[in-house]
Amino acid sequence: MNDEPLTLSRSVEDYLKVIYALTERGEPASTSSIAEGLDVQPASVSGMVKRLAEAGFVEHLPYKGVRLTEGGTREALKIVRRHRILETYLSERLDYSWDDVHAEAERLEHAASDELIERMAAALEDPRHDPHGAPIPTPAGDVETTNYATLAEVAEGDEVEIRAVSDDDSELLRFLESRGLMPRVRLVVEERDPFEGPITLKLAGPGGALQRLGVDLARRIYVAPVRKTGGDE
Ligand SMILES: [Zn+2]
CATH class of the missing domain: 1.10.10.10 (Winged helix-like DNA-binding domain superfamily/Winged helix DNA-binding domain)
Structure with missing residues (x-):
């Protein structure tokens, strides 16, 4: 060297x-x-x-x-x-x-x-x-x-964990934080509207409210599937 x-x-x-x-x-x-x-x-x-x-x-x-x-x-x-x-x-x-x-x-x-x-x-x-x-x-x-997928690609009913988000847009980061969408947070995709419509998701855990997210935003959130460990989670 x-x-x-x-x-x-x-x-x-x-x-x-x-x-x-x-x-x-x-x-x-x-x-x-x-x-x-x-x-x-x-x-x-x-x-x-x-x-x-x-x-x-x-x-x-x-x-x-x-x-x-x-x-x-x-x-x-x-x-x-x-x-x-x-x-x-x-x-x-x-x-x-x-x-x-x-x-x-x-x-x-x-x-x-x-x-x-x-x-x-x-x-x-x-x-x-x-x-x-x-x-x-x-x-x-x-x-x-x-090899993370983006949130925009997740199928309805699947649970995923946020692994990373785009880092270069401060406004986006403040918005994601206000919605609780940060690395290591788990969520379930409840519904995907057709034709690039919004995605309805629910944060995992008690009290997770339903929220809707535009597909452009969802493309800037990188996720990995949550491996079910069995038992009642
Ligand atoms: Zn950076």
Whole structure:
């Protein structure tokens, strides 16, 4: 292994992170989706993607955009680790609310040294998930695979546990919190209206009221099925 640390520019880090996030959600990293994720014009994306390909971080997939190479994935996971450790530290140690940590971590992730990040991780006793439920990669670049479905895909009558939610929209996070829709909460999908209509759900446990959620919102909530353990729950 090369012991000379590789210093990437802030924009390269942001590109790798966005491409990783798209892949993590199972979406193709096309020019338009990268542009949308970075909030820039598609025209400016093409040039940078070309440079990333020349540097060996991404490779082109015919008609689908790009995907990270092994080296690109390794660099992306480093940035993702920084981001998620920062979010967790801000939330757990500095009492930031979960809708404030993302923007702060976006700023700090490019500036914090590896030493600072690892000291934060140690102070937190190596957290596995960030405040939004996303897995934190290890320093070696291992990360839990998350093949979560979204709440929009859950069949009527199924019980699921919320595992993660989109982290980049503060307004959405405040709304989800007000409805009690946070990681580790369990719920049952009572009814799905046809034609992309709203989903009616009920939080598990006593006193869980029925609530309706638009399908667009449900797509930003990641869930896993609850394994029935038998007995009367
Ligand atoms: Zn975040």
